[in-house]
């Protein structure tokens with residue numbers, strides 16, 4: 649099975665002068681285009697900065713023969729507001745067409 653780790657980033661392209669040290673997303677609060685609002689510092693835990701879902705292969709038993717495992721701020725609150733998100737893309741050996749990522 650082919651496995652690709654895709655890193656999306658806009659943090660380096662669009663540096664923000666008002667960036668905070670960290671802004672762990674409060675998943676209970678509504679999300680706006682800039683992300684979730686920040687959790688109170690007292691409520692932040694180590695778990696907010698750990699995401700182990702990318703080590704688990706996605707289920708490619710579907711029509712697309714592919715699976716995407718997102719690590720966006722909804723799954724990984726520690727990256728909220730950083731302009732960074734990750735995703736794991738699994739393609740089955742029988743994936744219909746080799747895809748070139750550039």
Ligand SMILES: *[C@@H]1O[C@H](CO)[C@@H](O)[C@H](O)[C@H]1NC(C)=O
Pocket residue numbers: 707708709710
């Ligand atoms: C993967 O998805 C298929 C179809 O939904 C399901 O039958 C199968 O049990 C799933 N496999 C795993 C390992 O979850």
